[in-house]
Amino acid sequence: MATGRTHRPATRSRGIPEATVARLPLYLRALTALSERSVPTVSSEELATAAGVNSAKLRKDFSYLGSYGTRGVGYDVEYLVYQISRELGLTQDWPVVIVGIGNLGAALANYGGFASRGFRVAALIDADPAMAGKPVAGLPVRHTDELESIISDNGVSIGVIATPAGAAQQVCDRLVAAGVTSILNFAPTVLAVPDGVDVRKVDLSIELQILAFHEQRKAGEEPGQGARTAASRSGSARPAAAAARDGRKGPDGDVPAVMPA
Amino acid sequence: MATGRTHRPATRSRGIPEATVARLPLYLRALTALSERSVPTVSSEELATAAGVNSAKLRKDFSYLGSYGTRGVGYDVEYLVYQISRELGLTQDWPVVIVGIGNLGAALANYGGFASRGFRVAALIDADPAMAGKPVAGLPVRHTDELESIISDNGVSIGVIATPAGAAQQVCDRLVAAGVTSILNFAPTVLAVPDGVDVRKVDLSIELQILAFHEQRKAGEEPGQGARTAASRSGSARPAAAAARDGRKGPDGDVPAVMPA
DNA sequence: CCTTGTGAAAGGGTTCACAGCA
DNA sequence: TGCTGTGAACCCTTTCACAAGG
DSSP, X not given: OXXXXXXXXXXXXXXXXXXXXXXXXXXXXXXXXXXXXXXXXXXXXXXXXXXXXXXXXXXXXXXXXXXXXXXXXXXXXXXXHHHHHHHHTTTSBEEEEEXXXXXXXXXXXXXXXXXXXXXXXXXXXXXXXXXXXXXXXXXXXXXXXGHHHHHHHHTOOEEEEOSOHHHHHXXXXXXXXXXXXXXXEOSSSOOOOOTTXXXXXXXXXXXXXXXXXXXXXXXXXOXXXXXXXXXXXXXXOOSOOOOOOOOOOOOOSOSOOXXXX | OXXXXXXXXOOOSSXXXXXXXXXXXXXXXXXXXXXXXXXXXXXXXXXXXXXXXXXXXXXXXXXXXXXXXXTTTEEEHHHHHHHHHHHHTTTSOEEEEEEOOSHHHHHHHHOHHHHHTTEEEEEEEESOTTTTTOEETTEEEEEGGGHHHHHHHHTOOEEEEOXXXXXXXXXXXXXXXXXXXXXXXXXXXXXXXXXXXXXXXXXXXXXXXXXXXXXXXXXXXXXXXSOSOSOSOOOOOOOBOXXXXXXXXXXXXXXXXXXXX
16 A cells, blocks of 8 residues: 555664653753753753653663763753754754745744754745745745755755645655655644655644543543533542653544645 | 652553554544545554554554454444544533634634534633734634633633743643643643643654754665665755854743744 | 662563454 | 454563662
């Protein structure tokens, strides 16, 4: 059948487990904040708290990068920021294209965290001719016809898809054919890509559904009090709570999406 | 400070592993598409392909829900749609509030997949007085002052935060105090919440950084082996030169986000 | 003392492979 | 015959607990 690949070649390269890689950005953010406050060193305990994980996990994660800490003291903030940035490949600048400039695409284009950390929006692309030339976040929107040339001219290897579900696969195919090897997909569809291409997805409705699942459980076993009904009020129910972690996968098509491309 | 829970008595929920719960929405989407095409039954193999997972995993997942399939035949589409919807708590309507109506908030408000399955946007809330009353996606934007009353009047238990990072924790606290027990956070911050409250986060820059990590690896070892994909030129991994951005600037847990709340 | 770094134990999740049944 | 449902193996991740070392 259709490829359906969404895998990664096994990231065998040199250790570092996926779960750890997924947390490095979190550590980096916390460290950057400390750095701005000119904090020289942090303990695994403090940093872990700031990043929302537990210290054992953090130390284990860092152990995969090397021994960057000092026993009895902690980690040097600046040094760690550098090491993690390097590990994540953020010491270089990655040009990115965003396809589908609707509300979502515009929001992404305006997103500050973007430009600030290793990424640069090389171009905004939309299929609507009426959008062409219109400035969004300081950049003129380019028409889809130019997609291929934009990618090769700028050496873009990362693409963001913010089109409606119906256009996603088509856009994806063109991006890949033009040389993009990493895709961040906001459209609620399972993208089929050849081996060697990484796809990560962000799906609003999936997240909401997962929350609804847990919410339902809470309502179902409300302690004492009577009246509950879905969404009555009642603060915390049973700590049947949570696990907010990240689960990745590829959704499939249906749900109307967010914007025109 | 401190991230609320760090420990959980183990997902006692009611059997169903977290990983499975995270995939149910995928199956549901694929099934809904089949349902619309009036396909009566589907095999684990077909459905798995449509959902982007492998059949063994899918069958194992379904086994936690019960034995809804027929050996030698497959699964009844309509029946499964119902069972999964029920399991996810989508047979009831969940009122949701979106706080922070900038580009992102507006995109979320316009998101069709929302209303279509179990969720209903009860209100759009923003801190900017100028926004008050302005219609977005057919709903008038309400001012933050009304947050508490909106939540209790509508029995809202799920809230979406699409504000800048700086306002997120504060908004979160108010939501929780007002009775919200599930939060979907789009702001790049670690939210601290009391036990019993679920938080899931969607973070653009984290996803991009993870992609960059893998992209960097690809660039590093570009194996001769042609035909590694449809991606014509392996010119992938072509980080533009560039040192980086200016020293300071404020990329961090305080990244200028997407919109005002 | 203090905190890191890490073997080893414990838990989940994924995959295998086949028994069981329509 | 064909496909589901599932025990068991396997593998990845998290947690524990302590030795190592500033």
